[in-house]
Amino acid sequence: MVIRGGLIAACLLILLGCSSATQTTLYQRLGAEQGIAAIVDGLLYEIEHDERIVHHFADSDIGRFRAMLSEQLCDLTGGPCQYSGSSMQESHTGFNITLADYDALVEGLIKVMQRQQISIADQNALLALLAPMYKDISYR
Numbered sequence: 001m002v003i004r005g006g007l008i009a010a011c012l013l014i015l016l017g018c019s020s021a022t023q024t025t026l027y028q029r030l031g032a033e034q035g036i037a038a039i040v041d042g043l044l045y046e047i048e049h050d051e052r053i054v055h056h057f058a059d060s061d062i063g064r065f066r067a068m069l070s071e072q073l074c075d076l077t078g079g080p081c082q083y084s085g086s087s088m089q090e091s092h093t094g095f096n097i098t099l100a101d102y103d104a105l106v107e108g109l110i111k112v113m114q115r116q117q118i119s120i121a122d123q124n125a126l127l128a129l130l131a132p133m134y135k136d137i138s139y140r
């Protein structure tokens with residue numbers, strides 16, 4: 001019995017050791033460069049098909065938006081990038097973005113992450129990084 005208890009403790013120690021040795025960044029868990037590109041492209045598709053918010057992007061350079069959002073998500077999640085775009089306040093001023101608009105975009109993002117089978121924990125980790133930006137993006 002004592003031997004079995006010792007074995008179980010040893011196995012647990014090995015498992016714990018392994019899990020900390022294989023700790024990954026959110027960037028890696030989202031699928032690194034390819035995974036983030038797929039999230040951004042999926043989100044662009046959702047925005048394009050969401051009549052509640054698509055009008056905000058009518059005059060935007062979508063190529064730039066795509067590149068800047070990818071870079072920002074890479075940077076935020078611990079990837080090897082440095083966001084080089086405008087601040088959230090600068091880039092969203094004048095669009096009169098409401099809480100409902102913000103929620104619609106986040107709803108699209110969640111749909112995409114579900115489709116890509118990203119775990120709920122990782123979905124929440126990304127949303128938690130984006131949530132504080134609301135105050136700079138929304139219309140005041």
Ligand code: HEM
Nearest residue numbers: 053056057060061065068069072085086091101102105130
């Ligand atoms: C999670 C929240 C959001 C993040 C992280 C985000 C991020 C970004 C980034 C990185 C850019 C590019 C900035 C640049 O060009 O330097 C951008 C631009 C833009 N965003 Fe957002 N955004 C968010 C929410 C929203 C929402 C809710 C809307 C409207 C429904 C929106 C509408 C726009 C538009 C229209 C542009 C293009 C501005 C232009 O044409 O210059 N964003 N956003």
